[in-house]
Amino acid sequence: MADTHLAGAIEAILMVVDEPVAAADLATALDVPTEQVIDTLHALRDEYANPDRPRGFELREVDERWRIYSSRLYADAVGAFVVDGQSARLSQAALETLAVVAYRQPVTRGQVSQVRGVNVDSVMKTLAARGLVTEVGEVAGALQYGTTTEFLERMGLGSLDELPELAPYLPDLADIDGEGR
Known part of the structure; x- marks a missing residue:
């Protein structure tokens, strides 16, 4: 699978998952070596984290699983839109x-x-x-x-x-x- 196609396929999957996904699961689904998926995930994470072009999302690894999240840079904006009034805060x-x-x-x-x-x-x-x-x-x-x-x-x-x-x-x-x- 070409690098740009693999990156696009990984992005598409990460946009629809409900929970973080393991690199090995992505590799199985895309029929490519796990190491190639890991390299692509790191490249995407670094691309999204480019300070010269801040994005509204970031790719994070949580407990050896990957997911796209809204950027911490825009937490206030997301909070104002989604959180306020829709979910009670913890006591x-x-x-x-x-x-x-x-x-x-x-x-x-x-x-x-x-x-x-x-x-x-x-x-x-x-x-x-x-x-x-x-x-x-x-x-x-x-x-x-x-x-x-x-x-x-x-x-x-x-x-x-x-x-x-x-x-x-x-x-x-x-x-x-x-x-x-």
Whole structure:
């Protein structure tokens, strides 16, 4: 497949996907080597990021998957058009709960409640309904939660490794469970 045709095909697919897509999945769909797709994705990302010609969109890799997003440069304009009045903002309680989950995952609702000092059942349901947290396992009969790819996308992160340092200020889960005493 010619480079310009491959780039166009990748762009077309990325314009219609609902979630980020792996380079290997693109390669399979387009019947080309994965490495060629990765090279094309990097070239497209760099082309879109050209500061001499700012665009309203950018190509980002999130958790080793690719998707076209609106440019961070125009977040205010997008927010004014799409977000204002159409989606409620997260409450302070939801933001605090989400932070505990993000930094301490996998974590149970009970552990989050102990960190926050309040019951978080309804807040966790809200975060799950918004696709920001999900069940990731079970320990001693209690469901464990972690953040989702949607969380990474909304935070503009490629992975959890990009979270700012905050974890040292949170108590260890062993201390919360009473095991550290």
